[in-house]
Amino acid sequence: MAVRIEAFDPGLHDTKDLSCGSDSQDSFLRRTAKRQQRDGYTRLYVATDATQAGEPRACLGFYAINAHAIGVADVPADAAPRAPRSNLIPGVFLSHLAVDRRHQGKGLGRILLVDAMQQCQRAGQILGVRLMLLDVAATAGEAERARLHSFYASMGFRLLPGRPERLLISLSSLPPPAPPCGRPA
Amino acid sequence: MRRTWRLCITALAALDAETTPTPALLEAWQLHQDKDVRSGSGGGSDRSL
Numbered sequence: 001m002a003v004r005i006e007a008f009d010p011g012l013h014d015t016k017d018l019s020c021g022s023d024s025q026d027s028f029l030r031r032t033a034k035r036q037q038r039d040g041y042t043r044l045y046v047a048t049d050a051t052q053a054g055e056p057r058a059c060l061g062f063y064a065i066n067a068h069a070i071g072v073a074d075v076p077a078d079a080a081p082r083a084p085r086s087n088l089i090p091g092v093f094l095s096h097l098a099v100d101r102r103h104q105g106k107g108l109g110r111i112l113l114v115d116a117m118q119q120c121q122r123a124g125q126i127l128g129v130r131l132m133l134l135d136v137a138a139t140a141g142e143a144e145r146a147r148l149h150s151f152y153a154s155m156g157f158r159l160l161p162g163r164p165e166r167l168l169i170s171l172s173s174l175p176p177p178a179p180p181c182g183r184p185a
Numbered sequence: 186m187r188r189t190w191r192l193c194i195t196a197l198a199a200l201d202a203e204t205t206p207t208p209a210l211l212e213a214w215q216l217h218q219d220k221d222v223r224s225g226s227g228g229g230s231d232r233s234l
Contacts (some may be wrong), residue, residue: 016231107213107216110209110213110216111213111217113213114213114214114216114217115217118217136198154207154209154210155207155209155210155213156206156207156210158231173205173206174206174208174210174214175206175211175214178217
């Protein structure tokens with residue numbers, strides 16, 4: 001299936017049929033995301049079927065990111081070498097990442113995560129961004145949390161000491177960023 | 186000489202896990218890159234799974 005990932009537009013994207021198996025994720029997308037994006041608290045990106053004709057476009061998955069800062073003392077020393085005097089490390093927080101049940105198990109989650117990482121890299125080209133952080137849902141069961149930890153660990157994330165739900169990755173551990181939009185590689 | 190330097194740099198990078206992408210990340214990154222068609226507007230992109 002050809003998938004397109006694009007900035008969420010409430011007038012263009014249909015979210016009502018998306019069901020991720022997590023009430024909090026579904027509720028966020030349907031009820032909260034539009035307002036939070038309008039008010040500048042988050043930026044949402046959705047995956048759609050690139051072959052779907054007409055509008056609105058059904059969402060197959062999504063992620064949400066926002067600016068974040070974390071104290072130097074809260075991260076492992078090697079995650080913040082030569083930290084600034086402000087004692088705050090700039091980062092991007094991945095607040096949501098979910099895939100519709102009908103499209104789970106096809107690698108779409110990894111594609112969305114890579115897309116989110118590359119958005120962080122693009123942000124890092126115009127302002128300081130050192131880390132990407134996320135929380136594994138506290139509402140998830142033990143088995144689901146273990147699965148999520150394993151998924152993110154395989155992508156290079158590691159646990160934040162003293163915060164078992166929080167994971168981080170340094171942008172310096174990512175491959176080179178994709179070329180800017182609209183420019184050839 | 187140049188090859189020796191390259192080997193040294195590669196070895197140092199391998200010692201620093203912080204700067205070494207995982208195989209799964211590299212694979213997903215490559216998939217994303219291979220299928221990527223940037224729209225040039227709004228950061229959109231197309232990919233085939």
